[in-house]
Amino acid sequence: VVTATGEIWNGLRSLRKDNTGFDLKDLFVGSEGSLGLITAAVLKLFPQPKGVVTALASVKDPAQALQLLAIAQTQADAALTGFEFMSAQSTALLAQYFPEIARHGQPMITGDTVLIEISHPQNQEGATELLQSIMEAAFTAGVIQDATIAQSIAQSNALWHLRESITLASAEDGPQIKHDISLPISSLPDFIATMSQELKMAYSGIRLINFGHFGDGNLHFNVAPPAGPANRAERHQAHADFLLTHEDSIRRHVHDRVMAMGGSISAEHGLGQLRRAEAAHYKSEVEIGLMKSIKAALDPLGLMNPGKVL
Amino acid sequence: VVTATGEIWNGLRSLRKDNTGFDLKDLFVGSEGSLGLITAAVLKLFPQPKGVVTALASVKDPAQALQLLAIAQTQADAALTGFEFMSAQSTALLAQYFPEIARHGQPMITGDTVLIEISHPQNQEGATELLQSIMEAAFTAGVIQDATIAQSIAQSNALWHLRESITLASAEDGPQIKHDISLPISSLPDFIATMSQELKMAYSGIRLINFGHFGDGNLHFNVAPPAGPANRAERHQAHADFLLTHEDSIRRHVHDRVMAMGGSISAEHGLGQLRRAEAAHYKSEVEIGLMKSIKAALDPLGLMNPGKVL
Numbered sequence: 001v002v003t004a005t006g007e008i009w010n011g012l013r014s015l016r017k018d019n020t021g022f023d024l025k026d027l028f029v030g031s032e033g034s035l036g037l038i039t040a041a042v043l044k045l046f047p048q049p050k051g052v053v054t055a056l057a058s059v060k061d062p063a064q065a066l067q068l069l070a071i072a073q074t075q076a077d078a079a080l081t082g083f084e085f086m087s088a089q090s091t092a093l094l095a096q097y098f099p100e101i102a103r104h105g106q107p108m109i110t111g112d113t114v115l116i117e118i119s120h121p122q123n124q125e126g127a128t129e130l131l132q133s134i135m136e137a138a139f140t141a142g143v144i145q146d147a148t149i150a151q152s153i154a155q156s157n158a159l160w161h162l163r164e165s166i167t168l169a170s171a172e173d174g175p176q177i178k179h180d181i182s183l184p185i186s187s188l189p190d191f192i193a194t195m196s197q198e199l200k201m202a203y204s205g206i207r208l209i210n211f212g213h214f215g216d217g218n219l220h221f222n223v224a225p226p227a228g229p230a231n232r233a234e235r236h237q238a239h240a241d242f243l244l245t246h247e248d249s250i251r252r253h254v255h256d257r258v259m260a261m262g263g264s265i266s267a268e269h270g271l272g273q274l275r276r277a278e279a280a281h282y283k284s285e286v287e288i289g290l291m292k293s294i295k296a297a298l299d300p301l302g303l304m305n306p307g308k309v310l
Numbered sequence: 311v312v313t314a315t316g317e318i319w320n321g322l323r324s325l326r327k328d329n330t331g332f333d334l335k336d337l338f339v340g341s342e343g344s345l346g347l348i349t350a351a352v353l354k355l356f357p358q359p360k361g362v363v364t365a366l367a368s369v370k371d372p373a374q375a376l377q378l379l380a381i382a383q384t385q386a387d388a389a390l391t392g393f394e395f396m397s398a399q400s401t402a403l404l405a406q407y408f409p410e411i412a413r414h415g416q417p418m419i420t421g422d423t424v425l426i427e428i429s430h431p432q433n434q435e436g437a438t439e440l441l442q443s444i445m446e447a448a449f450t451a452g453v454i455q456d457a458t459i460a461q462s463i464a465q466s467n468a469l470w471h472l473r474e475s476i477t478l479a480s481a482e483d484g485p486q487i488k489h490d491i492s493l494p495i496s497s498l499p500d501f502i503a504t505m506s507q508e509l510k511m512a513y514s515g516i517r518l519i520n521f522g523h524f525g526d527g528n529l530h531f532n533v534a535p536p537a538g539p540a541n542r543a544e545r546h547q548a549h550a551d552f553l554l555t556h557e558d559s560i561r562r563h564v565h566d567r568v569m570a571m572g573g574s575i576s577a578e579h580g581l582g583q584l585r586r587a588e589a590a591h592y593k594s595e596v597e598i599g600l601m602k603s604i605k606a607a608l609d610p611l612g613l614m615n616p617g618k619v620l
Contacts, residue, residue, distance in 0.1 A: 009596045014494045016526045018574035020581055020589050021619060022601050023333070023340035030333035047384045074357045077431040078388030121387040122443075133432075184324045216326045264328035271330055279330050286319045290608065291332050297607035298600065309331060 001028050001036040004299035014042045027294070032270050033305040035298045049119035051127035054082070054156040055135065056108040056115055057147040062189040065114050065214055067143040069185070072116060072134050073215075079130060082117030083215030087192075090166050090209045093224070097169040104158040108148055114214070115163050117156075166211050170222065172232075174239030176209060177223040177247050181258045182267035185217040192219070195257055199223060202253075203246065218267040223250055255282065271309050279309075311338050311346040314609035324352045337604070342580050343615040345608045359429035361437035364392070364466035365445065366418040366425055367457040372499040375424050375524055377453040379495070382426060382444050383525075389440060392427030393525030397502075400476050400519045403534070407479040414468040418456055424524070425473050427466075476521050480532065482542075484549030486519060487533040487557050491568045492577035495527040502529070505567055509533060512563075513556065528577040533560055565592065581619050589619075 001009045001024075011025050028036050059065045065085050072080050091109035095102035102109060116134070120126035131149055138144040150156040170176055183191055196208050205226030212220040225242035228235035255265045259282050271279050280288060288310075295302075295310055311319045311334075321335050338346050369375045375395050382390050401419035405412035412419060426444070430436035441459055448454040460466040480486055493501050506518050515536030522529040535552035538545035565575045569592050581589050590598060598620075605612075605620055 003596065003600070007596045007599075009600060010594065011597075013572060013574065015492045015572075015574055015577075016495075017492045017523075017528045017577040019340065019578055020574055020576045020585070021340070021593065021597070022345070022604060023336040024597065024600055026333040026336040027604075030329065030331070035332070047387065049387070075432055077357065077359070079431075121389075122385055182325045182327045185326075213327075218327045262323060262325075264323065264325050264330055266330045267325075267327040268329055275330070283331065284320065286313065286317045287321075287331070287334065289317075290313070290319060290334055293607040294332060294337075294604060297603040 001038050003036045004301065004304050009036070012040060012042050014044070032272065032309050034295065034309045035304060037304065047121065049081075049127075050122050051120035051124035052081070052117065052153075052156065053124065053127040053131050053150060054115065054117045054159045055131055055147055055149040056105055056113055056159055057135065057138065057144040058108045058110070059112050059114055059144055061112055062192045062214075064143050065112065066186065066189050067141065068114055068116075068138050069215055071137050071141065071143065075134050075137065076118055076130055079118055079120060079127075080116070080215065081119040082115060083213070084115040084163050085188075085211060085214035085219065086113045086115065086163060086166065087208055087210040088112050089207045089224075090211045091162075093173055093207070093209055094162065094166055094169045097172045098165055101158075101162055101165045104155070105162045108146055109162070111145070114144075115159055117160075163211065166209065170209055170224070173224060174228060174236040175243050176225075176239070177243060177250050177254075179221040179223075179251070179254050179258075179265070180218075180267050180269045181221050181254070181263055181265060182216065182218045183258065183261055183263035185215070187261050187263070188214065188217065188219065191257065191261055191263075192221075195221070195254060199250065199253070203250070216267070217263075221254060223254070251278075273308055276307075276309060311348055313346045314611065314614050319346070322350060322352050324354075342582065342619050344605065344619045345614060347614065357431065359391075359437075360432050361430035361434035362391070362427065362463075362466065363434065363437040363441050363460060364425065364427045364469045365441055365457055365459040366415055366423055366469055367445065367448065367454040368418045368420070369422050369424055369454055371422055372502045372524075374453050375422065376496065376499050377451065378424055378426075378448050379525055381447050381451065381453065385444050385447065386428055386440055389428055389430060389437075390426070390525065391429040392425060393523070394425040394473050395498075395521060395524035395529065396423045396425065396473060396476065397518055397520040398422050399517045399534075400521045400532075401472075403483055403517070403519055404472065404476050404479045407482045408475055411468075411472055411475045414465070415472045418458055419472070421455070424454075425469055427470075473521070476519065480519055480534070483534060484538060484546040485553050486535075486549070487553060487560050487564075489531040489533075489561070489564050489568075489575070490528075490577050490579045491531050491564070491573055491575060492526065492528045493568065493571055493573035495525070497571050497573070498524065498527060498529065501567065501571055501573075502531075505531070505564060509560065509563070513560070526577075527573075531564060533564070561588075583618055586617075586619060 088111045118127045118131045135147050207224040209222040209224050225239045228238035398421045428437045428441045445457050517534040519532040519534050535549045538548040
């Protein structure tokens with residue numbers, strides 16, 4: 001790290017355990033460059049898993065997705081390397097704009113869907129057996145409606161491509177009100193159900209393009225305006241008009257609920273300039289005070305990434 | 311956290327992802343109470359593994375222990391839940407004072423020994439099969455000389471009890487010069503070999519009671535004086551005399567090498583008062599300066615755990 005005073009702090013320690021003073025590393029890592037400039041890092045390497053297998057499972061609702069997560073975690077522990085939720089409306093959007101990509105998920109993705117990935121350190125068979133065992137337990141428990149396990153690496157890749165293409169379909173559809181939220185994992189179903197109902201009642205025709213890292217408690221709870229004109233330019237304009245009127249109130253509505261449920265309004269994207277005022281609004285005075293004290297102590301002239309975070 | 315100004319910061323977030331500002335949590339966690347007083351914590355729970363199995367493996371030297379670790383990590387990944395090294399002299403000390411406990415490790419523990427634990431989320435058979443597979447691969451590679459896999463929970467417990475009783479045997483033997491060090495894992499064999507040779511040459515009859523969390527790169531590299539009188543009081547006095555003369559120079563010798571090799575002089579025990587001066591000696595001026603700035607910013611009157619850490 002190059003500090004605000006132009007000194008260099010060398011924190012390049014490739015150690016799992018080091019209890020010799022304050023955790024400066026994580027302080028700088030989470031500061032978005034506002035306390036110092038990170039110029040090097042130590043990376044930890046893990047052996048590449050020998051077997052990886054992916055499946056799609058259709059669930060009735062996010063509550064079933066949570067039950068499926070519990071079964072998968074109990075059976076697979078750290079071998080569960082992916083657990084992604086996709087709302088019915090998020091895959092519907094994909095099918096609308098990229099039917100060739102969505103085709104790989106049929107018929108699973110007609111409702112809420114979960115993408116699961118299992119990795120096995122030793123072989124492909126181990127990964128497949130474990131995933132089959134999870135799916136069987138989930139069927140027996142009535143937690144999933146249907147499932148398909150990828151039969152090849154190409155199929156696995158196609159399922160991941162499907163999941164990752166939701167953002168492309170969103171971009172094609174037009175501007176959305178995007179939220180990068182996290183919640184205690186057990187609260188996700190309640191949050192999704194309550195927020196969806198409230199927003200749909202308040203804004204007729206609104207579409208909830210929700211997807212994300214359910215196993216991390218992290219959801220991209222994105223809100224799309226009602227379906228617009230077929231013409232791309234007209235549709236994007238209609239979206240923009242909707243956002244101009246409703247973005248602030250919808251965002252406040254969603255983030256108020258997130259904070260009330262003990263969540264975070266920026267799970268993985270950070271604050272930057274975009275969320276700076278919101279963070280100041282939601283964080284306690286004590287927390288903002290602590291952050292400002294640290295900022296003033298390490299960067300008294302305010303030279304490092306000014307205008308961001310704080 | 312109760313801050314130095316008597317305010318309360320509520321950081322009780324049960325989230326895996328939260329990127330809304332500085333990582334205050336880890337700053338307080340690593341401060342040993344010198345920045346604020348932690349009064350509550352959120353704990354993450356994991357499903358209890360259904361199968362756990364333990365083994366002892368005799369290795370020629372720490373270099374073989376490292377090779378065994380690589381095999382175990384590649385095959386077991388996160389299922390490897392324990393990898394403890396015990397030097398020949400550490401188990402010899404145990405056999406001397408607690409032969410009934412050491413008996414459970416015979417004949418393995420006549421040389422350097424590794425205790426391995428494998429956990430399996432689903433069943434005992436899975437854990438046993440995985441551990442057998444690791445041991446077979448290690449035999450084939452010529453990395454271990456002999457091994458015994460515990461056949462019951464009682465036997466597993468007996469092996470852990472053996473490992474954990476080394477400190478009791480040390481206490482019975484008399485005062486030692488204790489080091490709680492960590493190193494990049496790949497450097498452990500070189501460190502142990504070099505330090506042992508240098509210390510044995512410099513201090514005739516010295517005993518190296520080394521054991522610890524090899525898989526974490528964390529070793530309790532303890533140095534016992536030459537074997538003393540049979541009478542307990544006389545022996546402890548002889549140890550105390552040895553420490554009075556040699557403790558500072560041996561500690562400096564060991565810690566100089568640890569720091570030169572990119573390690574830590576306090577892997578898990580913290581600084582407190584005991585290692586405060588040493589940390590100041592070994593850390594860069596920049597790092598001490600950063601720590602002092604943060605301390606002054608959050609606790610300007612120096613009220614929190616004075617005299618510790620900094």
